[in-house]
Amino acid sequence: MDLDNAFNGSLEEVFSKLKRSVWVFHLNTGSCNGCDIEVLDVLTPYFDVERFGIKLVGSPRHADLMLLTGPVTLKTLSKVLKAIKAMPRPRLVLVLGSCGVGGGIWFNTYSTLGGYSGLEEVLKEAGVEVDKVVYVPGCPVRPEAIIYGVAVLLGLLQPKVRHRRVMAVEG
Amino acid sequence: MSRGFSHVEDLKGVPRGPRSDAVLSRVLSACGDSILNVSRRGTTIRVALKAECFRKAVESIYSEHDLYFRTMAASDERLKDGVYKLYYVLGIDGEGTNVVLEVPAPEGVEISTVSDLFRASDWYELEAKDLFGINFSGRSLRRLVLPEDWPENLYPLRKDISADEIKSLYQPQMISQIAELGVEEVVRVPIGPYHPALHEPEYFELYVRGEKVVDARYVGFMVHRGIEKLAESMKYDQVPFLAERICGICGFVHSTSYVQAVEEALGIEVPERAQFVRSIVLEVERLHSHLLWIGVALHLLGYDTGFMHAWRIREKIMVLAELLTGSRKTYGINLVGGVKKDVNQDKVPKVREVLEQLKKEFSEFVGIAISVPQVMARLRGTGLLPRGEARAYALVGPTVRGSGLARDVRKDYTYAAYHYVSFKVPVYSEGDNLARTLVRVDEVFESISIIEQLLDMLPGGSVMAEGWETQPMKLGIGAVEAPRGEVIHVVVTGDYSPYRWRVRAPTYQNLQAVPTMLRGVDLADAPLTIASIDPCFSCTDRALIINLRSGSVKAVPIEVISRRGVRSG
Numbered sequence: 083m084d085l086d087n088a089f090n091g092s093l094e095e096v097f098s099k100l101k102r103s104v105w106v107f108h109l110n111t112g113s114c115n116g117c118d119i120e121v122l123d124v125l126t127p128y129f130d131v132e133r134f135g136i137k138l139v140g141s142p143r144h145a146d147l148m149l150l151t152g153p154v155t156l157k158t159l160s161k162v163l164k165a166i167k168a169m170p171r172p173r174l175v176l177v178l179g180s181c182g183v184g185g186g187i188w189f190n191t192y193s194t195l196g197g198y199s200g201l202e203e204v205l206k207e208a209g210v211e212v213d214k215v216v217y218v219p220g221c222p223v224r225p226e227a228i229i230y231g232v233a234v235l236l237g238l239l240q241p242k243v244r245h246r247r248v249m250a251v252e253g
Numbered sequence: 254m255s256r257g258f259s260h261v262e263d264l265k266g267v268p269r270g271p272r273s274d275a276v277l278s279r280v281l282s283a284c285g286d287s288i289l290n291v292s293r294r295g296t297t298i299r300v301a302l303k304a305e306c307f308r309k310a311v312e313s314i315y316s317e318h319d320l321y322f323r324t325m326a327a328s329d330e331r332l333k334d335g336v337y338k339l340y341y342v343l344g345i346d347g348e349g350t351n352v353v354l355e356v357p358a359p360e361g362v363e364i365s366t367v368s369d370l371f372r373a374s375d376w377y378e379l380e381a382k383d384l385f386g387i388n389f390s391g392r393s394l395r396r397l398v399l400p401e402d403w404p405e406n407l408y409p410l411r412k413d414i415s416a417d418e419i420k421s422l423y424q425p426q427m428i429s430q431i432a433e434l435g436v437e438e439v440v441r442v443p444i445g446p447y448h449p450a451l452h453e454p455e456y457f458e459l460y461v462r463g464e465k466v467v468d469a470r471y472v473g474f475m476v477h478r479g480i481e482k483l484a485e486s487m488k489y490d491q492v493p494f495l496a497e498r499i500c501g502i503c504g505f506v507h508s509t510s511y512v513q514a515v516e517e518a519l520g521i522e523v524p525e526r527a528q529f530v531r532s533i534v535l536e537v538e539r540l541h542s543h544l545l546w547i548g549v550a551l552h553l554l555g556y557d558t559g560f561m562h563a564w565r566i567r568e569k570i571m572v573l574a575e576l577l578t579g580s581r582k583t584y585g586i587n588l589v590g591g592v593k594k595d596v597n598q599d600k601v602p603k604v605r606e607v608l609e610q611l612k613k614e615f616s617e618f619v620g621i622a623i624s625v626p627q628v629m630a631r632l633r634g635t636g637l638l639p640r641g642e643a644r645a646y647a648l649v650g651p652t653v654r655g656s657g658l659a660r661d662v663r664k665d666y667t668y669a670a671y672h673y674v675s676f677k678v679p680v681y682s683e684g685d686n687l688a689r690t691l692v693r694v695d696e697v698f699e700s701i702s703i704i705e706q707l708l709d710m711l712p713g714g715s716v717m718a719e720g721w722e723t724q725p726m727k728l729g730i731g732a733v734e735a736p737r738g739e740v741i742h743v744v745v746t747g748d749y750s751p752y753r754w755r756v757r758a759p760t761y762q763n764l765q766a767v768p769t770m771l772r773g774v775d776l777a778d779a780p781l782t783i784a785s786i787d788p789c790f791s792c793t794d795r796a797l798i799i800n801l802r803s804g805s806v807k808a809v810p811i812e813v814i815s816r817r818g819v820r821s822g
Contacts, residue, residue, distance in 0.1 A: 113501065114498050114499060114500050114501035114504065115500060115501035115502050116498070116500075116501020116502070116504065116582050116583055117501065118501065119501060119502060119545060119582070120581075120582070122564065123564065123567075123568065123571070126548075126560075126561055126564035126565060126568075127561050127562075127564065127565040127568075128564075128565060128568040156400055157400050186498070187483075187494070187495055187498050188480075188483070190416060190417075190483075191416060191480070191482065191483050192409055192416045192419040192420050192423070192482065193409075221498070221583055222501055222581075222582050222583055224581065
């Protein structure tokens with residue numbers, strides 16, 4: 083099946099169904115583990131997001147939503163690309179943590195892409211479409227913020243701020 | 254020293270131990286005129302010697318029973334001295350002293366390998382080759398840290414190349430990236446080197462015969478982010494925040510190691526209260542990390558009830574961290590010379606209350622979880638690591654303490670406020686997964702007791718040293734007992750920022766022993782065995798199984814192996 087073109091409905095329609103349950107796949111693109119343990123925290127008894135129908139799955143093929151942490155290191159790039167490509171449309175991405183959002187403290191190192199903005203360009207180049215992205219900053223992200231982010235993504239809550247890309251100017 | 258080394262500084266009046274003297278005199282007599290300089294500051298003896306004599310010096314001392322290869326830092330000092338330098342840090346356990354062998358390596362000169370003598374130095378040499386282009390003779394060199402398609406002769410940590418130049422010279426080829434690790438032929442469904450239960454992207458290849466693992470290979474450094482280069486462009490007080498982001502689980506140990514190394518190099522006196530605050534936060538970090546490990550270990554055994562309960566209890570420690578530092582994780586309170594944030598006395602009673610609850614809930618939980626017969630059966634006798642091997646690989650942390658060696662930086666090379674408190678170093682001699690688990694369980698109780706003692710004794714005063722000056726080209730070593738073992742940072746100071754900063758995490762040392770632990774275990778026990786060194790919970794991700802009998806190759810998420818094993822290739 084051609085996954086890239088299988089989706090031609092509207093996102094609203096999809097979200098009305100997803101409200102019942104969202105399956106997520108967690109992808110670490112070279113993060114320090116800080117956000118990743120908070121993701122685990124969200125899934126375990128204290129925050130327990132399974133009560134909202136949010137469930138972690140073992141393959142991107144089963145996932146509605148991808149949780150992306152880390153600044154995207156060059157060594158993980160190919161695997162990240164393949165994992166995102168393997169998701170069925172509509173592809174939803176929740177970018178977690180300062181590194182994922184803008185590269186964080188690593189934005190200018192020689193071995194990372196500087197977070198999702200760098201990855202976005204590679205995705206475009208490779209012709210992989212992503213239908214909706216929501217950014218959750220924080221170092222590491224707080225568990226409450228992750229849950230809020232999912233709700234924003236599904237249109238249940240309003241985002242706190244809008245994202246705007248600022249380009250650095252040489253000199 | 255009455256050996257007639259006129260170039261040896263007068264060592265009179267400096268505290269010395271009998272063991273470090275013995276080691277020093279062996280090196281001096283093995284090398285004679287090849288010794289360039291000997292100096293001593295605090296607990297560190299620094300011996301500069303010519304490259305041609307380096308191997309001879311190591312041969313004369315490597316079999317000393319209490320000598321332990323702690324780390325090696327390569328540094329590009331061509332701008333200062335015209336050569337690269339290698340700093341081999343050898344610790345003497347029990348005495349708390351370091352012998353640093355400083356080997357100048359002129360451009361193009363090969364250094365004799367010592368990886369056959371100090372087995373732990375294998376990766377350090379490969380890394381020096383990858384990042385600096387220093388060649389070692391007498392061994393095979395392969396790429397370890399950098400990607401396979403990295404250009405030849407591009408060495409990122411050399412001083413004459415900037416991060417921007419590196420970026421312009423290296424454009425990763427997407428296609429060759431995908432071909433990396435041969436993933437394309439192996440997997441049809443791209444489950445990637447990724448796995449749902451957290452874990453960083455790391456990768457093991459296990460070679461199996463039937464259900465038994467016969468060998469293992471580690472393919473790592475997926476998370477190489479170029480941190481050491483980055484630090485060279487940062488000021489002294491910015492680096493602690495960078496250091497803390499090396500690891501999101503045990504970040505505070507890295508920032509503490511870094512500031513201790515700078516403080517040692519520049520001779521900065523840290524106020525007592527700051528030392529106490531550091532120790533308290535370090536122990537809080539150990540608590541959450543051990544709870545995390547116990548949870549994930551039970552998860553790998555398929556005992557998810559235990560996993561969930563461990564994480565439920567762990568949430569209390571996150572509250573504790575927030576009470577003490579204001580953040581759940583990545584506390585950001587370390588600075589060179591002290592800490593930025595004091596403990597709020599109003600919150601101390603609440604902290605004690607949480608500690609009480611924690612002690613009660615944890616002992617109840619562990620009593621049940623560990624005694625589940627299936628858990629016991631999977632832990633006992635699996636992943637054996639004999640004491641001799643543990644010593645030879647210079648292993649650290651709960652891994653080595655599970656094999657009968659009481660190596661603990663908090664006792665051996667004491668730092669922060671640990672000399673004020675009384676605590677036990679739990680040691681088990683069986684060397685199996687159970688021993689390593691029990692070490693961690695005991696350490697949770699010790700850590701709770703340490704925090705309580707420190708809170709009782711918390712002295713008054715400032716938490717920040719008053720003003721300090723930088724001096725270039727001083728060497729400092731900072732070591733901290735992280736939850737996974739010793740973290741050691743070597744800093745060579747510069748004018749405004751560290752000239753060279755070398756980070757060595759415990760997993761770097763411990764991973765090299767994993768193939769030994771895996772040999773002969775059932776495939777189903779491999780995931781827990783890999784996890785038993787607590788590889789920053791990064792490395793347990795996924796394995797590639799190569800069946801020697803049928804020759805077939807198959808990639809399987811590691812968790813699946815632990816549940817059902819693999820019937821056939």
